[in-house]
Amino acid sequence: MRDIMAESVIIEFPSDYKYLNMIDMVCGEFINDMDFDHEAANEVSISIIEACTNALEHGNKCCPEESVRVCLTKHPDRLVIEVFDHGEGFDFKYYLKHIPDPSDIHKLRGRGIFIMKHMMDSLYFDMVPERGIKVTLEKMIRKQSGEVA
Amino acid sequence: MRDIMAESVIIEFPSDYKYLNMIDMVCGEFINDMDFDHEAANEVSISIIEACTNALEHGNKCCPEESVRVCLTKHPDRLVIEVFDHGEGFDFKYYLKHIPDPSDIHKLRGRGIFIMKHMMDSLYFDMVPERGIKVTLEKMIRKQSGEVA
C-alpha cells in the first residue's frame, strides 16, 4: 500500500462547518504543485467539501467533540483523499446502486454522493471497525491530451 | 488535561519547507476567531514557523518520510501549539539556561528558540518516548487593557 513516491498530509478537525474552508485551503495548497487544471482543482475542492460535510453531519451528527480526519496523498499519477468519521455508517452498497436523481427539484438534499462520483475518478466507502465510515476519493492527473498520466 | 471548552485541529505533514506556509495558513485560520490583535497573531505565526522549522530540520533531519505533527488547541483564555518530531532530541534543559545572544552578527543561526520564548507566553520541551521532541507554545489572549483574559 505505502508508496515511496507518495506524500501525505493529514488534518483532523472538530465537526463544525466553520472548518470546511480550512480543509479546502489545505487541499488547494496541497494540490498546488500537482498538474491539475483549474476545472479539475475545482472539482476536487467541491468533492472534498461534500465528503467532509457528510462526515461531520451524517457520521458525527455535528457533535463538535467528534473529529473528522482527512488524509491527502499525492501520487505521481493521482490525488487520493480519505475522509474518516466516527459514525455508525450506512448501507452504502445499496445507496451506490440507487443514487437518486440529482435534478429532482423537490429535494433539498441527497446530491453530495452523486456529485463526488461525477467529479472524481473514483469514490468508495469502507466501514472502518471501531471508527466509522471512510470515504476514499481519487482524482487522476490528466495530461494535455486528456490521457491519464 | 482535556478541556471541554477546548477545540483542536491536528495537522501532520512531511519534513519539507514547502509545507510551512500551509501550517501558517491553517494556524492563521484557526486563530481567526480568537481575540488576538494583529501583533499577537504575527508573533504566533513567526513562532509556529520556528517550531516547525526546528522539528523538520533538527528533529527529522529534513527526511521527507518523517512527518511533523502540529496540534493547535483553542482554550477560552489561550492558544496552545504542540509540535512533535521523530528526532533524538537535544539537551533542552541546558540550552534554555544558555540561550545565545541573538544579536550576535557573526551567527547565521541559533535565534529560533530565543524568538519563540520572547514572542509567546510560554515555551517548553518534552521528550516523548518512542517519538521525539514535543515543543509546547502558549499564547494568552490579552484584553484591551493588557490584562490576561
Add this chain to the structure above:
Amino acid sequence: MRIQTKERNGVIVLVFQGKLMGGPDADYFRDVVHKLIEQGKRRVVADLSGVNWINSTGVGILITGYTTLRKNGGDLKLLRVSTKIRSILYVTKLNLIFECFENEDEAVASFEGD
C-alpha cells in the same frame, strides 16, 4: 449566511453573503421566501456574488426556494453565479432549471412582461 433584501421595479433582489452550506441556512432561506410570498412578492433574483463557500445542500436550498416560488406563480433567477456553483448546477443538471445572469439590470428586466 446573511441575506440582504432590496426591491427594484417590483423584483426582489436577495444579496447572499458568506457560506451557503445547509444546516440553519436552509430554514433561514425558507423563512425569507415564505415572508416574500405572504407579501405578494414572487419575482426574486438571488445575487450569489458574495457566496464564498457552497456545497450541494446550498444548491438544494436554492432549488427548494425556486420550487416554492414557482408553485406560487413566481420565479427565482440567479445572478453572478461562481464557477463552483456553476459546476454543481451543471453536473446535477439543475442548470436547465435556473435562469442565470451576470448583470443585475438584465436579471431584473427579464421579469418584464411576465
Add this chain to the structure above:
Amino acid sequence: MRIQTKERNGVIVLVFQGKLMGGPDADYFRDVVHKLIEQGKRRVVADLSGVNWINSTGVGILITGYTTLRKNGGDLKLLRVSTKIRSILYVTKLNLIFECFENEDEAVASFEGD
C-alpha cells in the same frame, strides 16, 4: 528564493523573491555576496518586498551578508521590510544593526558620500 540584481549609481539592489528560510538559501546568498565583493561592489541594498515567508535563519542569512560586506568595507541596507521581518529584527535587537528604508531612491542615496 530568487534574487534579481540591478545597479543604480554604483549601488547594487538585490530584489528577493519568495521564501527566505535557510537551507540552500544561505549558500545561494553567500555566493551572490562573494561575487559582488570580487567585482568590487560592496554597497548593497536588499529589497525584501517580495519575501513572503521568512524565519530566523532567513534573518541570519541577511546578517551574515551584512557582516561579510562590512568586513570588506561595504554595507548592506534593507528596503521594504515586512511587519514580520521587522518583528524578528526587533526582538533579536538586529534592528540596531540594519538601516531600513521604505523607498528605493532613499536607500540608494544613503550611500552617497560614503
